Amino acid sequence: MSTAANKQSATRALPNPDPIRRVVQEIGVPAYRARQVLRWIYNRRAQSFDEMTDLPAELRTALAERIAVQPLKIVKMQTSQIDDTSKFLFELPDGNRIESVFLRDGRRKTACISTQVGCALACRFCATGKGGFIRDLSPAEIVHQVLAMERARERVTSIVFMGMGEALLNTDAVIGAIEILTSKDGLGLSSRRITVSTSGIVPGIKHLAESPVKVNLAWSLNSPFNDERSTLMPVNKRYPIEHVIEALKDYTAASGREVSVEYIVIKKLNMSRDHAEALAEIAGEIGAKVNLISCNPVEDGRFATPSPEDVVRFRNHVKAAGAFATIRFRRGRDIAAACGQLRARS
Ligand code: SF4
Numbered sequence: 256m257s258t259a260a261n262k263q264s265a266t267r268a269l270p271n272p273d274p275i276r277r278v279v280q281e282i283g284v285p286a287y288r289a290r291q292v293l294r295w296i297y298n299r300r301a302q303s304f305d306e307m308t309d310l311p312a313e314l315r316t317a318l319a320e321r322i323a324v325q326p327l328k329i330v331k332m333q334t335s336q337i338d339d340t341s342k343f344l345f346e347l348p349d350g351n352r353i354e355s356v357f358l359r360d361g362r363r364k365t366a367c368i369s370t371q372v373g374c375a376l377a378c379r380f381c382a383t384g385k386g387g388f389i390r391d392l393s394p395a396e397i398v399h400q401v402l403a404m405e406r407a408r409e410r411v412t413s414i415v416f417m418g419m420g421e422a423l424l425n426t427d428a429v430i431g432a433i434e435i436l437t438s439k440d441g442l443g444l445s446s447r448r449i450t451v452s453t454s455g456i457v458p459g460i461k462h463l464a465e466s467p468v469k470v471n472l473a474w475s476l477n478s479p480f481n482d483e484r485s486t487l488m489p490v491n492k493r494y495p496i497e498h499v500i501e502a503l504k505d506y507t508a509a510s511g512r513e514v515s516v517e518y519i520v521i522k523k524l525n526m527s528r529d530h531a532e533a534l535a536e537i538a539g540e541i542g543a544k545v546n547l548i549s550c551n552p553v554e555d556g557r558f559a560t561p562s563p564e565d566v567v568r569f570r571n572h573v574k575a576a577g578a579f580a581t582i583r584f585r586r587g588r589d590i591a592a593a594c595g596q597l598r599a600r601s
Contacts, residue, residue, distance in 0.1 A: 274395060278321050284314055290440065296324060297441040300402060323348070326396065327403045333590040340587035341408055347372070347396060351389055355400040355418055357408045358586055366411045368400040370429055371420025376454055378488045380477075380519060380550060380558045383419045392420070394431030401442065413448040417473070421490075422451050423459025426466075433468040446470050452517065454490045455499035464502075464509040472506055474499060474543070475517045478525045479533035487525075496537065503541045514543045521550040522559035526569045535576030545573055545580040 275296070279289035291310060295301040303324055304315040330352060331344040341357040356367040374381070375388035400418075401411055414436060416422040422429045433449060435441040450471040453459060460472070476496075478484040484491040503514050516538050520526050538545050547570055550560050561569075566582055573580040 274322060274393070275318075278318060281321075282314065282317050288314060292318065294440045297398065297402070297435055298439075298443065300405065302406070325399070325403065325406075327399045329403060329407065332407055333587075335587040335590045337589055338586050340590065341404070342587055342590050343400075343404060343407070345400065345403060347392075353392070353396075353400070353419055355404060356587065357404045357411070359409075363413060364409055364411050365413045365415055366401045366404050367415045367417050368397060369418035369420055370397055370416055370422040370425045370432075374420045375424070376421050376488065376490045378454065378477075378490075380487065380521065388420075391425040391428055394428050394435060397428060397432035398435045398442070401436070411442075412444075413450075414444065415450045415452065415473075417450075417452040421454055421456060421459075423453045423456040423463065426459045426462045430463070430466045430468050433470060437468070447512075450515075454488055455494050455496075455502075456490070457494045457498050457502045460499070460502040460506050464506045469510040469512050471513045471515070472503065473515045473517050473546070474503060474541075475519075476534070476537065477517075477519050477521075479530060479537050483525065500537065500540055503543075507542065514541055516541075516543045516545045517548060518545055519548050519550050520561050520566050520569055522561040522565070524558070526561060526565060528572050531569055531572030532576045535573050535578035535580075538573075538578040538580075545578050546583050547573070547580060548583045549585050551585060 275292050276286070276289040279286065279292065288310065292307065295307045301307055301324060304310075304319045307315055326348050327345040329343060330346050332341055334341045339359050343355045343357070345353050345355065347353065351372045353369040353372055355369060358365045358367065369392065371391050372389035373386045374383045377384040401414065405411055416429060429451060433446065436444050436449060437446045446469055450473050451463065452473040452475055454475050463470075463472070475488075476484070477487055479496070481491060481495050484496065506512075507514055516534070518525075518534060534545060547566060549563070549566050550558050570580050570582050
């Protein structure tokens, strides 16, 4: 994407549906006050209405009676002794709970955030999928995960939408959240530092391609064969591999952004030479690099973690077949950092 287009995304106004705008309207004060409040919350990271000193005191009191500056409550925060990863369990105002993760890699500080409470897609290797779907998160609830983690840890430099839920089954809210994250009145992050992960929801990919936000996409593939993938990820019956490939090619052409393929390596299941070759072929077709992730054992023990040597061997097969492949090592092994595990335990 051109620099001009980047600039455009950084100057776009904050989205309209934010509850603060509604409350400001209800109170009957001029609309520009909503923008001031939103700037205080998202850009200046205010922790209370008292800090918003350029707002009239009566307005601050009226707002404080109706809305919370920090709508997410930290129920649990666990930090890994091994790699400094922090896993958060948040409670939403309606009592539902979601998870988010803060990861540090040198100067890069990444927030891995959720987009739904639970998930309807029931991928067999996923703890979140086991609990079913409860509801979508709003744009504000998505962004407040980042703000809450920043308060507990440090300022975030990148965002991955890889927590609980299928982001592209809540595409409007995800787009709204990205607008807050990239707006100069919001968190002011570069959209190049934002990656949305999807299991391959074709209409969602198209919707994102047509939207004004341009971010990196990660496709969670996990098997290059339709039959096997449908067993692991039932969503594949609806959106088979070849349909997702076409949608991703269109996305790359429309956005100019990177697409990557995420591949959870499961012991004795999806790591043969045939898998490596078929995976490399798919990656080549969409011009994607491959990220290999060692399977996190889900607590019923059906999917086992391969040895590090096996993962390296598989990576070498993928590379020999012509794809660019890296291994992402599991983070937070000592703190149940796999998606949905902390919530399931609580
Ligand atoms: S892996 Fe992602 S899409 Fe699949 S069930 Fe878990 S949260 Fe949903």
